[in-house]
Amino acid sequence: MNSIIAIVLAYLIGSISFAVVVSRLFGLSDPRTYGSKNPGATNVLRTGNKAAAALTLLGDGFKGWLAVWLALTYQFQFDLSDSTVAMVGLAVFIGHLWPVFFKFVGGKGVATALGVLIGINVWLGLGTFATWLIIAYAFRYSSLAALVASLFAPFYYALLFGARIELLAVVIMSALLIYRHSQNIANLMAGKESRLGSKKKDAAEKEAQKPHHEHKSHKKH
Template sequence: MTATSTSILALLAAYLIGSIPFAVIVSLALGISDPRSYGSGNPGATNVLRSGNKFAALLTLVGDAGKGWLVVWGAKALVAHGIFALSPRLLAGMAIAAFLGHVFSVFLRFKGGKGVATAAGVLFGIHWLVGLGTLAVWIAVAAMSRYSSAAALTAAVAAPALAHFVLGDPLWVGTTIVLAAVLIWRHAENIRRLLNGTESKLGKKKEAISR
């Protein structure tokens, strides 16, 4: 197998793992409404929480974060054990591919979630301190504002700075910048609602969305 084919397969595998729509799978398994049919319509843990089923939201959160972590940690483990020779750039590409898989899930016709939990998982895979620091920012802002979107946006801005402080590696700092940029872009509507004062707060019950 050539280096090019190995890289393509690695990126494809990372993307497909990232594409697994845990919000929809968990909701279907537990017999609750498809998260794309209420609230923000986003197939993610925060919107699943609006169903009132905290267990479903927790499973979704663990699944979405876990897939991002698994891709990065697993790839690094394969390199460490000499199973595959993956370059640092390919590892960074796999991290981004897993995140983009969630945002543009092939299983949901490329209409995935906003990527907060998956990005967190990727950051933990890059370095646990980067992940933990970003999570702490999210928790602090969410606790003070009760807005999940505001917490996500603040954490996204903080992530590259944390990566620089912890790792000092331009490659991984650049990776976190890409994640942050896409995440902020995906929250464009949330930013408008925050500015207008119409954004939903954490814990608000579901409302059907218009199709």
């Protein structure tokens, strides 16, 4: 019973979409309605509000770390198996992808996945993050960096710990992350993917910077 409760709680923690919550606090439009329509830090950054994007990134990463940290901290107190801890990490990630609180429309999971990896082991998380940074700096594609980092994450885990049960969770998480980036993969292959630091902004992105009440007032005129 404790294992089921831990997994369900992890999923609920993951279901807190910080992109939507932070956007509402800052008076920005719902990130699911503009740009890539992805509720994540990269899309929030399209509004030009760097503080909102940073809080989104930190929040999404924190919830991944928190779920795993809680499971590991109270593992023996509540008699949680290693398999349960692995499922907790996977559950918080799935919660981000398909959040129950936001009609199952979630983000791609990069920050949350990183938080989970740091929760499992700080060196595992830092190694994966370093991979992301290297690829992002070299090629200027956030999506490509995420894809490469997700491919290397299971390899890093196996190198550090061998074939433990958590490795399966990391593999599944990496596979889901790649799946969520399917459109980005198509854009990369077609040469249409936007680069980091791109100055291009469309009308939807400009509108996203305006609070909802401004949109309504414009419509009245």
